[in-house]
Amino acid sequence: MSALVVNKLSCFYQDNQVLESLDLELENNEIICLLGESGCGKTTLLKAVAGLQTKLSGEVKINGKTVNDNGVNVAPEKRKVGLIFQDYALFPHLNVFDNVAFSLSQYSKEEKKKRVDDVLALVRLCDYAQRFPHQLSGGQQQRIAIARALAYQPDLMLLDEPFSNLDHHVRFQLIHEIRELLKVRSMSALFVTHSKEEGFAFADKIALMQAGKIVQIGSAQNLYSHPKSKYVADFMGQSNYLKVCVKDKYSYQSDLGLLTSNTLIEFETGKALNLLLRPEQIAIETAVNGLGTVKQVDFLGAYQQITVSYQNNDYRIKQSNHFGDCMQFKVGDKVTLSVLSHDFVVFTQ
Amino acid sequence: MISNFNFYKLLPWAVTLLLILPIIALIFNAFSIDNSGTFQHLIDTVLLTYSLNTLFLILGVVSLSFIFALPVAWFVACCEFPSRTILQWALMLPLALPPYIVAIVYTDLLDFSGPVQQFLRSLMGWQQISDYYFPDIRSLLGAILILSLTLYPYLYLLLRSAFLGQSGALFQAARSLGLSPLAAFFRVSLPLSRSAIAVGLSLIAMESLGDFATVNYFAVSTLTTAVYDTWLELGSLTTAAKISSLMLLALVVLITLENYSRRKQKIYQRSGATHTELRFVLRGWKKWGALLFSWSLLIGAFILPLLTLFYYALSYFSESLNARLWQYTLNSFWLAIIVAGLALVIALIVNFYQRLSPGILAKSCIRLSSLGYAVPGTVVAIAVLIPFTNIDLLLNQLLVEFGFSRVGLLFSGTLFILVIAYLVRFSAIAVGSIDSSLAQVSPSLDLASRSLGQNAAQTIRRVNLPLIKKGMLSATILVFIEAMKELPTALLLRPFNFETLATYVYQFVSDEMIEFAALPALLIVLMGLLPFIIVNRLLENAT
Structure with a gap:
């Protein structure tokens, strides 16, 4: 049984369709990241699952239980979903212990303490039970928020940009920590972010959203290497587009020479297409008679990014720095470019 | 739910x-x-006079409050001079004084048998009221003065926080572009506070419009006293309602102005760092001027009335x-x-x-x-x-x-x-x-x-x-x-x-x-x- 099933979910907000007949399925013990620009509907989807969104049509099932359907709208407090927020949402008037014990009113004092200690140990903050939220760092507050949600033993965890307020170095440490934690507890989770790096690090699968729809869902590698549209390609990483022309079933003609495809080309001969080239899929070499000219060189630590003007098109190329300074380029250098062998992705527009 | x-x-x-x-x-x-x-x-008879009195009262109080509040708000928010921290909170105290109480104190001090005129008479050797001219506090101008003394804190509070809320960097930028502190105040701080001023002044105008006790005591006939009189003396509820509606109409205008200004104010307001670190240190005559103005206002609006009340309360x-x-x-x-x-x-x-x-x-x-x-x-x-x-x-x-x-x-x-x-x-x-x-x-x-x-x-x-x-x-x-x-x-x-x-x-x-x-x-x-x-x-x- 799936942890979450969303079936043909639509949502209107002030005459705008925020979600458009959206389908999504979350397996048990799976973490899916809803990735997209602000306003694409990802937070609305999260709220809809949590029961905080009105004016919905479609079906939502949590652990096989229908919580949203025609005429059915289960109150948020009866859905057993854990919610994690960008601003942590710890109750400022309660200390850490009381925050974590918030949902445990029905238990005896001993049982309560046992459960709180249990989850605090999980997030490694046992010594902080008597502190108040404002006495904790952002990362600690978010861990307490996770502990509070876990203490309630939810069926599903929903995380709304939970790492956005944290410094870069704390952020990725916490992302790994919380991912481990959810995996240990066999939690299924839906995670919303606009940062693909967070999505890569946290989720098993990424669902990229655009204008109320999921445009592609799959592993991060899959979305990066085999995007189904230019939008997905551009969102997942830097992209160059090379104009190519189908020569036969196995090769393309292009400005960068004849390109041999690893797979059978499905388009008819002579069809003009755009070939996606990631910056690391282009090789660059100095050549006195090269047709390309180096326009800009950006040193970025582990690699450098070189912008080359080649027959009126600009190409961005990523060059690892592990060669030391033997591959130094200067603005104005003449270079040749070539395409490294990989599974080609082409778009018709 | x-x-x-x-x-x-x-x-x-x-x-x-x-x-x-x-x-x-x-x-x-x-x-x-x-x-x-x-x-x-x-x-047919008095309504025009009453309306005009109300209008003049509002205009007078609004102008005088502005003259009172603007300098002190700027001194306290943007300048550094002795007793600034005391003045900062003390200047809002007059809000606690009902205007009619201040009115009776000033009447007591300024009328024929009061200490001020007695002192003048003994100083100049005047004998009776026909010997000299002394302005009558129980007049429209007197009411304007009293209401301004008690209402200026509305504007003062809003202006002070507006000045404090403005980015110090803007003021610094103006100075670095060659403006003197005073010029920077008039060309940057004041325009940025426009909406705060509008909000404060419309609040003061509403209060003046609604004042009954002071004008009634000073025998200045306004719309509020007209409502009071038509109901208590003429017993006509409908007429009172008609006059009241006139005031509601004026209120609608003022409230619209206030709401509009409040919305605009949000654009200029900014949280975070304040003006504090670059207070303009007043020296010499500027310092004494600021001290004289601020303390005169505080004494006139609060300390003097309060002391007078204490004196009478203890004596009787x-x-x-x-x-x-x-x-x-x-x-x-x-x-x-x-x-x-x-x-x-x-x-x-x-x-x-x-x-x-x-x-x-x-x-x-x-x-x-x-x-x-x-x-x-x-x-x-x-x-x-x-x-x-x-x-x-x-x-x-x-x-x-x-x-x-x-x-x-x-x-x-x-x-x-x-x-x-x-x-x-x-x-x-x-x-x-x-x-x-x-x-x-x-x-x-x-x-x-x-x-x-x-x-x-x-x-x-x-x-x-x-x-x-x-x-x-x-x-x-x-x-x-x-x-x-x-x-x-x-x-x-x-x-x-x-x-x-x-x-x-x-x-x-x-x-x-x-x-x-x-x-x-x-x-x-x-x-x-x-x-x-x-x-x-x-x-x-x-x-």
């Missing part, structure tokens, strides 16, 4: 209706036909301290407590309605319930009389028809109507105060609580209420202060033989017996001042 769905949505609207019903009734009544011809008579202490004083203090106190408690309940009802089902409906509920805040006390009094006298008439008629005996003026003749009138006027203060403290509670806290298995009612009890405790306390205290001070509503609506401290003081004021007015007046001031200080502490700790 709460199980008892209907009740939870009906209650806020019932409360709102109770608060706006009188105003609707007033407008309705104003359009009804006036058989007595009183209003036509007023139009044993005569003033009697059973009646005790009784009226208790009356005022309990009335204010009841009103403050009910206003808090109303504020919680409408605000949690908005919190639970946000949207245009809840927003208008809050707006409508706050409608009465600017309406003058005399107008509110007339407004609540209209529906409740009608209800009383109807009730008695019905009782007689069914063979029971009359119950008299069950609503309009008892404390009930006074409490309603106070609520119409002051609920807005509580609503606003709860609104802003609830706005500081992040909505994600509610969502977190709901996701942890708590329903709406449990969330309110366990999360929201504990977090707005301070807001609830300051809402209660602010309404309490206003209810303690309120005069015209009490004068018009109090049940027979019921006095509040304010009406008690005003009797002596009208009879020019400052020596007996002093002690109860001081009580009003202190009961306003102490909670005022507590609220400010609360608000400062909150931020």
Whole structure:
């Protein structure tokens, strides 16, 4: 049984369709990241699952239980979903212990303490039970928020940009920590972010959203290497587009020479297409008679990014720095470019 | 979201209706036909003069308050000079003084037998009133002066926080572009404060429009005194309603201006670092000028009136301290407590309605319930009389028809109507105060609580209420202060033989017996001042 099933979910907000007949399925013990620009509907989807969104049509099932359907709208407090927020949402008037014990009113004092200690140990903050939220760092507050949600033993965890307020170095440490934690507890989770790096690090699968729809869902590698549209390609990483022309079933003609495809080309001969080239899929070499000219060189630590003007098109190329300074380029250098062998992705527009 | 769905949505609207019903009734009544011809008579005779007096009063108070408030706000917010930290909070104290009390103090000081004229006479050797000219405080100009002295803090507070809220970098940028501090003030700080000024001045204009006690005491006839007189002396409710509607019209203009300016103000306001680190240090004549101006204002508006009251209160202490004083203090106190408690309940009802089902409906509920805040006390009094006298008439008629005996003026003749009138006027203060403290509670806290298995009612009890405790306390205290001070509503609506401290003081004021007015007046001031200080502490700790 799936942890979450969303079936043909639509949502209107002030005459705008925020979600458009959206389908999504979350397996048990799976973490899916809803990735997209602000306003694409990802937070609305999260709220809809949590029961905080009105004016919905479609079906939502949590652990096989229908919580949203025609005429059915289960109150948020009866859905057993854990919610994690960008601003942590710890109750400022309660200390850490009381925050974590918030949902445990029905238990005896001993049982309560046992459960709180249990989850605090999980997030490694046992010594902080008597502190108040404002006495904790952002990362600690978010861990307490996770502990509070876990203490309630939810069926599903929903995380709304939970790492956005944290410094870069704390952020990725916490992302790994919380991912481990959810995996240990066999939690299924839906995670919303606009940062693909967070999505890569946290989720098993990424669902990229655009204008109320999921445009592609799959592993991060899959979305990066085999995007189904230019939008997905551009969102997942830097992209160059090379104009190519189908020569036969196995090769393309292009400005960068004849390109041999690893797979059978499905388009008819002579069809003009755009070939996606990631910056690391282009090789660059100095050549006195090269047709390309180096326009800009950006040193970025582990690699450098070189912008080359080649027959009126600009190409961005990523060059690892592990060669030391033997591959130094200067603005104005003449270079040749070539395409490294990989599974080609082409778009018709 | 709460199980008892209907009740939870009906209650806020019932409360709102109770608060706006009188105003609707007033407008309705104003359009009804006036058989007595009183209003036509007023139009033919004095209405123009009254309107012009009101207009001049408002213009005068607005201008003079601006002249008072602008320099002190700038000194305190942007400059450094001795005693700045004291002045900073002391300059808002005049808000605690009801204008009619300041008025009687100045009359006592400045009239023929007062110390100022006595001193001048002995100095110059004048014998009688015809020997010299001395301006009469009991005039339109006098009223303008008194009201400006007590109302300027509205503008001062808004301007000070506007100056403090402006980015210091802007001022620095102006200086670096070659402007002197004064030029930078006029070309950067002041234009940026335009909306704060507009908000402050419209508040002051509303207060001046609504003032009754000062102008009545100074025998300046304005629209408020006209309402009072037509009801108490001519007994024409319809005419009073017609004049009141004129004032409502003026109010609509002022409120629109205020709302518009408040919206604009948000654009210029900015949180974070303040002006503090680059205060402009005043030296030499500038320092002495700032000191002279600020302290003169503080002495004139607060210290002198307060000392005078203390002097009279002490001199006539044993005569003033009697059973009646005790009784009226208790009356005022309990009335204010009841009103403050009910206003808090109303504020919680409408605000949690908005919190639970946000949207245009809840927003208008809050707006409508706050409608009465600017309406003058005399107008509110007339407004609540209209529906409740009608209800009383109807009730008695019905009782007689069914063979029971009359119950008299069950609503309009008892404390009930006074409490309603106070609520119409002051609920807005509580609503606003709860609104802003609830706005500081992040909505994600509610969502977190709901996701942890708590329903709406449990969330309110366990999360929201504990977090707005301070807001609830300051809402209660602010309404309490206003209810303690309120005069015209009490004068018009109090049940027979019921006095509040304010009406008690005003009797002596009208009879020019400052020596007996002093002690109860001081009580009003202190009961306003102490909670005022507590609220400010609360608000400062909150931020």
